[in-house]
Amino acid sequence: MTATGRVFFDGTTSRPQLDHPECVAVAPDGAVWCGGERGQIFRIEPDGSAMEQVATTDGFVLGIAFGPQGELYACDLRHHAVFRLPAGAREPEPFVTGIETPNFPCVAPDGSVWVTDSGSAEEPTGTIHRYGPDGVGGVWAPGPFHFANGLALVGSELFVVETFASRVSAVTIGPDGAAGAVREVARLAPGTLPDGIALGPDGALYVGCYEPSRVLRVDLATGEATTWLDDPTAHLLCHPTNLAWRGDQLFTANLGRWHVTLVEGSPTA
Numbered sequence: 001m002t003a004t005g006r007v008f009f010d011g012t013t014s015r016p017q018l019d020h021p022e023c024v025a026v027a028p029d030g031a032v033w034c035g036g037e038r039g040q041i042f043r044i045e046p047d048g049s050a051m052e053q054v055a056t057t058d059g060f061v062l063g064i065a066f067g068p069q070g071e072l073y074a075c076d077l078r079h080h081a082v083f084r085l086p087a088g089a090r091e092p093e094p095f096v097t098g099i100e101t102p103n104f105p106c107v108a109p110d111g112s113v114w115v116t117d118s119g120s121a122e123e124p125t126g127t128i129h130r131y132g133p134d135g136v137g138g139v140w141a142p143g144p145f146h147f148a149n150g151l152a153l154v155g156s157e158l159f160v161v162e163t164f165a166s167r168v169s170a171v172t173i174g175p176d177g178a179a180g181a182v183r184e185v186a187r188l189a190p191g192t193l194p195d196g197i198a199l200g201p202d203g204a205l206y207v208g209c210y211e212p213s214r215v216l217r218v219d220l221a222t223g224e225a226t227t228w229l230d231d232p233t234a235h236l237l238c239h240p241t242n243l244a245w246r247g248d249q250l251f252t253a254n255l256g257r258w259h260v261t262l263v264e265g266s267p268t269a
Contacts, residue, residue, distance in 0.1 A: 003215070003229040003265030005236050008032065008251060009048045012258040016053045018042060021253040023064040023104075024260060025072070026246045034253055034260060035061025035074060041085065041092070044260065055090050057083050063104030063150070063196075063242055067133075068111055075102040075115065082115055082131075095135050104196070104242070106151035106158065112177075114140065114158060116148035121164050128160060128171065128179070141171045141179035150196035150242060152205065154220075159185060159205065161194045168197060168207065168218060186223045188216070196242035198250070208240040208252055215240060215252065215263060229263050236261055 009032070011018020021034040021042075030046035039057035041064070044050070059078030066072055070087030073095060082102050083092035096102075101118040108114075111133035119125030126148030131137030141158075146165035151158060157170040166188040172180030185205070188194060196208040200217070206228065207216040214230040214237060231237035238256035245251075250263040 003250075003263050005229050005231075005261050005263045007236065008260045008262035009044045009051055010259045011042075011051060014051060016040065016042070016051070018051065018258050018260070020255050020258065021260060022062050022255045023074075023242045024244045024251050024253040025064045025066055025242075026244045026251065027066060028070055030246060032244070032246075032251055032260060033064060033066075033072065035064055037061075039076065039078070041072070041074060048262075055085055055092050057092055062102065063116075065105045065107050067107045067113070068109055073105040073107060073113060075105055077101065082113070096129075096131055096137075099129065103148065104150050106153055108153060113137075114151055114153075116145075116151060116160065118147050118149060118163075119144065121147050124162075124165070126162070128158070130177075130179075141182070143182070145169065149194070150198075150208075152197045152199050154199055154205075159197055161197055161207070163193050163195060163210070166190065166192045166194065168194065168205065184223075185220065186218045186225050188225055192216075195240070196253075198243040198245055200245060200250070201248055206243055206245075206250060208243045210239045210241060210255065213237040213239055213256075215243070215250070228265065 032044040039059040059076040062075040072085040081097040084095040124144040124146035126145035128141040130140035147163040149161040193211040205218040217228040240252040
């Protein structure tokens, strides 16, 4: 199994400029969306030919995710909030406020929204919140998780990255929707700082690592993590954070630079 990568959209000198994207998500029409460090919400054409700024939170956008009606949810570090941008709109509206470090949203088919509150890098204080489509909710899984980060919904489990524990964990979702047992899915090599995760078309979990700059593939049956794409120069991949699939194409944000990377390989091989 091999993978190659290329720059999908270079926003280094574009106007608007794509400044240090931390997040990436694929819209129903195949467009690639991402956020910026001044609260920008960008849309990149499906073929990577152009980018426009759709909206802004006037903050610092972290994770983003689309909901079942095409609405976009965006975590904002400055405002300690999650914003919602309805499909076709250009003005985001507050969805949830009062979260200390809202990092990543994950949306279920019924419109429920999970959000990580990362907590401290020094000690495990992170939690996972859950909200209904009306924004009503609160802490769902108290953990504590050691810097709760990216999320992925897989069947009856919610997978969560614990960045400073160098691991991926999973929380069982009970029949009533309540959080159940927490289990370790994968323990990564010392010094590895995972950030974002996405379920691949092959049923494996793909992990974007802030450090070193690489993408890992985790076999969910064994928990074994292998390197899918690595960049020792930190140019093509530069502190990749969130990931998003479009068919067999994987897009990564690069918090350390000004572009979105497209990784192409054979995840079903």
